[in-house]
Amino acid sequence: MEVLWLSRLQFAVATFFHFLFVPLTLGLSVLIAIMETAHVKTGDEEYLRMAKFWGKIFLINFVIGVVTGITLEFQFGTNWSRYSAFVGDIFGSLLAIEATAAFFLESTLIGVWAFGWNRLSKKAHATVMWLIAGASTLSAVWILIANAWMQHPVGYTIRNGRAELTDFAAVVFQKFAVLEFIHTVSAAFILSAFFVMGVSAYHLLRRQHVSFFTRSFRIALVFGLVFSAVEVLEGHLHGADLAEKQPAKLAAMEAHWETSTNVPKYLLALPDEENERNTLELFPLPGMLSLLAGHSVDAEVTGLRDIPGDERPPVLISFLSFNLMVGLGFYFLLITVVGWFKRNRLTESPFFLRIMLYSIPLPYLASELGWTLAEVGRQPWIVYGLMKTSEAFSPVAASQVAFTLVAFVAIYGLLGAVGFYFMARIARRGPLPA
Amino acid sequence: MVLQTIWFFLWGLLWAVYFMTDGFDLGLGSLLPFVARDEKDRRAVYRAMGPIWDGNEVWLIAAGGVTFAAFPTVYAVMFSSLYSPLMLILFALILRGVSFEFRSQVESAAWRRMWDAGTFVGSFLPAVLFGVAFANIFQGIPFDGNGVYRGSLLTLLNPYGLLGGLLFLLLFLEHGALWLAVKTDGPLHDRAVSTAKTLWPAVLVAAVLFLGASAAATDLYANYLGQPLLSLVILAAVAGLLGIRFFLRSGAAWKAWIASSLAIGSATFYGVIGLFPAVFPSSLDPAYSLTAHNASSSPLTLKIMLGVTLAFVPVVLAYQTWAYMLFRDTVHGEEEPDVHY
Numbered sequence: 001m002e003v004l005w006l007s008r009l010q011f012a013v014a015t016f017f018h019f020l021f022v023p024l025t026l027g028l029s030v031l032i033a034i035m036e037t038a039h040v041k042t043g044d045e046e047y048l049r050m051a052k053f054w055g056k057i058f059l060i061n062f063v064i065g066v067v068t069g070i071t072l073e074f075q076f077g078t079n080w081s082r083y084s085a086f087v088g089d090i091f092g093s094l095l096a097i098e099a100t101a102a103f104f105l106e107s108t109l110i111g112v113w114a115f116g117w118n119r120l121s122k123k124a125h126a127t128v129m130w131l132i133a134g135a136s137t138l139s140a141v142w143i144l145i146a147n148a149w150m151q152h153p154v155g156y157t158i159r160n161g162r163a164e165l166t167d168f169a170a171v172v173f174q175k176f177a178v179l180e181f182i183h184t185v186s187a188a189f190i191l192s193a194f195f196v197m198g199v200s201a202y203h204l205l206r207r208q209h210v211s212f213f214t215r216s217f218r219i220a221l222v223f224g225l226v227f228s229a230v231e232v233l234e235g236h237l238h239g240a241d242l243a244e245k246q247p248a249k250l251a252a253m254e255a256h257w258e259t260s261t262n263v264p265k266y267l268l269a270l271p272d273e274e275n276e277r278n279t280l281e282l283f284p285l286p287g288m289l290s291l292l293a294g295h296s297v298d299a300e301v302t303g304l305r306d307i308p309g310d311e312r313p314p315v316l317i318s319f320l321s322f323n324l325m326v327g328l329g330f331y332f333l334l335i336t337v338v339g340w341f342k343r344n345r346l347t348e349s350p351f352f353l354r355i356m357l358y359s360i361p362l363p364y365l366a367s368e369l370g371w372t373l374a375e376v377g378r379q380p381w382i383v384y385g386l387m388k389t390s391e392a393f394s395p396v397a398a399s400q401v402a403f404t405l406v407a408f409v410a411i412y413g414l415l416g417a418v419g420f421y422f423m424a425r426i427a428r429r430g431p432l433p434a
Numbered sequence: 435m436v437l438q439t440i441w442f443f444l445w446g447l448l449w450a451v452y453f454m455t456d457g458f459d460l461g462l463g464s465l466l467p468f469v470a471r472d473e474k475d476r477r478a479v480y481r482a483m484g485p486i487w488d489g490n491e492v493w494l495i496a497a498g499g500v501t502f503a504a505f506p507t508v509y510a511v512m513f514s515s516l517y518s519p520l521m522l523i524l525f526a527l528i529l530r531g532v533s534f535e536f537r538s539q540v541e542s543a544a545w546r547r548m549w550d551a552g553t554f555v556g557s558f559l560p561a562v563l564f565g566v567a568f569a570n571i572f573q574g575i576p577f578d579g580n581g582v583y584r585g586s587l588l589t590l591l592n593p594y595g596l597l598g599g600l601l602f603l604l605l606f607l608e609h610g611a612l613w614l615a616v617k618t619d620g621p622l623h624d625r626a627v628s629t630a631k632t633l634w635p636a637v638l639v640a641a642v643l644f645l646g647a648s649a650a651a652t653d654l655y656a657n658y659l660g661q662p663l664l665s666l667v668i669l670a671a672v673a674g675l676l677g678i679r680f681f682l683r684s685g686a687a688w689k690a691w692i693a694s695s696l697a698i699g700s701a702t703f704y705g706v707i708g709l710f711p712a713v714f715p716s717s718l719d720p721a722y723s724l725t726a727h728n729a730s731s732s733p734l735t736l737k738i739m740l741g742v743t744l745a746f747v748p749v750v751l752a753y754q755t756w757a758y759m760l761f762r763d764t765v766h767g768e769e770e771p772d773v774h775y
Binding site: 059060063064066067068070071073074076077078079081082084085087088089090091092093095096097098099100101103104105107108109110111112114115116119120159162164165166168394395396400403404407411415418419422425 | 481484485486487488489491492494495496498499500501502503504505506507509510511512513514517518520521524525527528529531532534535536539580581582583731732734735738739742743746747750753754757760761
């Protein structure tokens with residue numbers, strides 16, 4: 001039992017930390033590619049300086065993302081060997097495809113990009129960044145297909161005591177994977193947009209490099225606005241899909257106890273897991289949850305009481321992570337819409353700029369909350385409906401896992417502190433003079 | 435059956451390519467404190483690896499991923515049995531990666547020395563531990579019929595395992611010295627060449643000892659006795675080792691590096707061929723051993739993965755070769771504004 005909890009904790013530490021860096025890699029690569037292409041098209045040197053400045057931050061972020069990703073790939077074997085043996089036929093092949101079809105390209109080209117400024121034509125150099133962005137997104141595709149399979153296993157049969165692949169296309173193209181991809185990548189793009197807008201706001205508040213950071217801000221603003229809107233729309237589809245595929249997660253994240261129709265959505269509630277009810281329910285929107293989950297106010301929504309006690313996810317964590325995430329999602333849309341109207345007079349809007357500066361951490365928080373909901377909300381299952389997390393861990397000594405858990409916390413803590421310090425320092429110093 | 439056999443050798447090939455590519459990064463990182471005399475030298479060493487180490491490291495991820503995809507039971511039992519050494523390798527590789535990136539962020543000698551130490555430890559440890567791990571796999575690992583490891587932390591540090599660690603370290607050091615010789619000119623180049631020459635007899639002795647010890651400690655030779663033609667791979671490894679010395683004498687550093695790649699690739703295959711059909715043998719009872727036949731994925735998955743591998747690995751090789759060619763010229767350690775590091 002100790003090994004299970006230590007392994008879960010270690011996986012949480014490793015994943016949360018890894019995902020502090022992944023989104024910025026996904027989104028900033030696209031933004032840098034846009035800047036470099038703008039340089040190629042217009043010949044304006046400022047776009048080149050922008051690509052180089054944001055590129056410096058990108059490279060630090062990229063390296064930490066890479067090295068912490070490797071441990072994740074191997075942790076399935078070290079800490080979740082029973083899971084690996086059970087699902088390797090499907091899950092393992094998806095990870096292997098990610099490495100061969102996407103991650104190779106990304107990692108090979110990052111060196112070419114970082115060291116190749118004087119060796120490639122402007123156009124070729126910009127193309128390299130587009131390829132890095134494409135390969136990163138393709139990496140995300142395969143990883144999220146793998147995660148989607150854990151959330152909603154399809155295209156398999158149980159044979160030889162394990163899940164064996166029967167329909168590859170069903171695994172790859174299932175709706176859950178498509179939605180999860182749009183959701184996660186949009187979140188990554190929002191995070192990157194807010195990062196660029198926040199850092200730009202810092203300099204605009206000080207009225208330094210005004211043209212440079214106004215341009216950066218505006219490119220990021222469009223990006224952020226578009227994907228915040230996409231996220232809100234997709235989030236709705238995602239929730240409706242969950243009602244069908246993971247009713248336990250939906251009930252937990254909405255703190256919905258009694259199976260019923262015409263279910264309201266409370267803007268403020270507080271679940272009480274022990275007594276299977278909510279201690280607080282305020283500001284109901286009549287029929288809203290039925291409408292969101294089942295496209296009609298008359299739709300029936302399964303409540304937690306109809307889900308066996310040992311198949312319910314932790315309600316409070318699911319509920320809080322979901323509602324905070326959604327709140328943040330609406331905030332991102334709202335504030336980028338405000339930004340759209342202020343885009344031509346940014347330096348005259350110090351209050352707005354300050355909000356954007358302090359908003360940098362919020363998409364990070366939203367991303368981690370999203371993964372908390374996805375993974376904690378799936379419990380007690382590691383593969384929904386197929387295998388419980390408690391059956392999945394490796395038969396290793398608790399002392400071994402305890403030791404590596406401490407090492408993870410220490411090493412990642414240090415790494416994160418140093419990495420973010422350098423990223424912040426480069427961001428604060430601003431671009432090299434023209 | 436045929437699919438499983440193909441996958442067995444593809445699995446070996448991915449590990450071989452990882453050792454042939456990242457092997458020189460690991461070796462060069464371990465040599466850093468010894469071949470580089472000043473900051474200029476050290477910058478040159480970093481730049482010799484800078485644009486390509488990350489791409490090289492992905493071969494490890496591919497090897498791990500393919501183990502998971504083609505032999506899930508092996509992936510599960512191998513990585514949980516080798517829990518501590520594998521974690522140590524991963525922590526070391528993290529340290530190496532960030533050391534490259536962090537050292538140039540602050541203009542301070544003490545700061546750089548700290549991350550140079552990180553580069554050294556992060557390169558040295560994996561070089562040795564990969565050798566220890568693979569020698570132990572050749573020998574068999576004490577795990578039972580349920581895939582539960584029955585040894586202790588020290589089980590792996592037996593004489594044969596340690597000899598494997600020493601051999602890998604020496605091979606990688608030689609490989610790294612040769613890569614530095616290829617990538618540099620002037621005094622640093624000369625020092626790289628003389629390091630390679632000094633290390634060479636030690637590599638040879640370790641290799642001969644390992645070939646001999648394998649007869650006593652492992653069953654690797656059973657396949658070779660059954661099919662003597664397979665011994666060509668041993669000859670290839672020896673030819674590679676001799677080639678290093680030959681080309682070093684004639685001053686053709688890059689040919690010596692190719693010979694060294696041949697030696698490392700053949701040495702990996704020497705073990706892989708000897709293991710066949712076992713991927714992860716048990717030392718407790720041969721019946722527990724995980725083989726290409728009893729531990730593989732379903733035929734459908736093996737087929738799909740074969741298609742993916744045959745389609746993408748040549749493409750990967752093509753663009754990695756392009757990247758190597760793009761950075762084929764010699765590196766120098768002068769401060770340059772537009773050069774990363």
